[in-house]
Amino acid sequence: MSYETTIGLETHVQLATVSKAFCGDRNEFGAEPNRHISEVSLGYPGTLPFLNERQVEFAVRLGLALGSKINRRSTFDRKNYFYADLPKGYQITQDDRPICVGGALPIRTASQQYAAGAPTVRVQLHHIHMEEDAGKSIHAAGEAFSRVDLNRAGTPLLEVVTEPDLHSAEEVDAFMSGMRQLVRWLEISDGNMEEGSLRCDVNVSVRKQGQAELGTRCEIKNMNSMRFARRAIAYEVDRQIALLEKGESVMQQTRQFDPQSGTTSALREKENAHDYRYFPDPDLPPVVLTDAYVQTLRDTLGxxxxxxxxxxxxxxxxxxxxxxxxxxxxxxxxxxxxxxxxxxxxxxxxxxxxxxxxxxxxxxxxxxxxxxxxxxxxxxxxxxxxxxxxxxxxxxxxxxxxxxxxxxxxLGLIQNTDTDFLKHIAREVIGANPDKANAYRKGKKGLIGFFMGEVMKKSGGSAEPKETQALLRGLLEETT
Known part of the structure; x- marks a missing residue:
């Protein structure tokens, strides 16, 4: 039985702003753990977030480049969940009314023929929304505990959510490569996957060929390497097909990839929107954009x-x-x-x-x-x-x-095309090597390379190669 793979992506773009999304903490990679933090990013009671205008600008620039509709009024929501690296117990994000809706990214895969023009595959987008990042949990080998670095907590992100428009690891690779190129081109992110500036959650499902309904999807979290993403997708597709072939069902799950074993494993049952108890953030007013503001950014795209x-x-x-x-x-x-x-x-x-x-x-x-x-x-x-x-x-x-x-x-690189000069040197070289000249006439035509080398030496490398070789051949043929 043949199966079709369907993949949707949630791509997280870490923005190259000076400060974090909702406070003045420095947005910088590579500092010692827990240095770029404050009462706001740590979620202390009584603190209030405030909007980073550059995050809004970068979101609009990306949306315009991708042909998205820019919502003139967008709102922030709270996504509630509890984890050690989420100090506030909720994430500020956009759920009900994101800043950008729709759009598409043109891609080309390595196997596609694209010499005739622009890429023809367009991956449709569902939306782009603004949010903040969580911190980072560090699970050191051999330690019975985890460490938490909150430098990243509050970092401004754009989440680009695709439609289930991709069908292979190769297309995922092409999409992520295209997104990396675009965010660098727009100068809104360095797109460095190794540093986590660009990563994706991969939603994978399979269905039998001809089946109208999509299969049950599993989400593989935080792919920050395309090599790992390709391996994770290949394993997950095989795993889901094997379950279906045995007559079993695929469970909707959030999974993680282990680079050592090349396998995915369940983290938790996949949450739905109601599990996060989204509600409007009471501390952040709506973002209202004027037509003139959007047009100004459109004019700077190039x-x-x-x-x-x-x-x-x-x-x-x-x-x-x-x-x-x-x-x-x-x-x-x-x-x-x-x-x-x-x-x-x-x-x-x-x-x-x-x-x-x-x-x-x-x-x-x-x-x-x-x-x-x-x-x-x-x-x-x-x-x-x-x-x-x-x-x-x-x-x-x-x-x-x-x-x-x-x-x-x-540098002595100007080639000499003076026929009398070249003939004089060629005759000297032939006269100094009569045995090789006779061997050439008897059929060892490969000796022309020897004569060319000798002429080049005597001319200091200035003899024009084509004319010199023609002169040598003529002189060797006519000499008796």
């Missing part, structure tokens, strides 16, 4: 990642180069600036991917677009070989920008 990718394809880049250059917004904007001056944009992209992008990981680019254009012209005109331009000239110019042609001269 080009979006999937639009940039399509534009790079239109410039003649192959899909792999377009994907790499368009991964980060500042890399894309920088490349487009240089492409405007380039005599050959696809060739520029190759140099950019292989030489410039690694350099940009360390520091800023000092070469001007016109200097890059001169470099490409030297290659196109055959004055500098493509290999030397990439390995020696460009490397030197990246470290010490300057006059491109003069630097090529100084």
């Amino acid at each position: 080009i979006l990642p999937w639009e940039a990718y399509t534009e790079l394809l239109a410039l003649g880049l192959d899909p792999d180069d377009a994907a790499l250059i368009g991964e980060e917004k500042h890399h894309y904007l920088s490349f487009v600036r240089y492409a405007r001056a380039s005599p050959a944009v696809p060739e520029l992209a190759k140099l950019w991917v292989n030489r410039v992008l690694p350099f940009l990981q360390q520091r800023e680019l000092g070469l001007e677009p016109e200097q890059f254009a001169t470099l490409q012209t030297l290659i196109a005109d055959g004055e500098v070989s493509a290999a030397n331009a990439a390995s020696r000239l460009l490397t030197d110019l990246l470290e010490n920008p300057g006059d491109v042609r003069q630097r090529a001269v100084d």
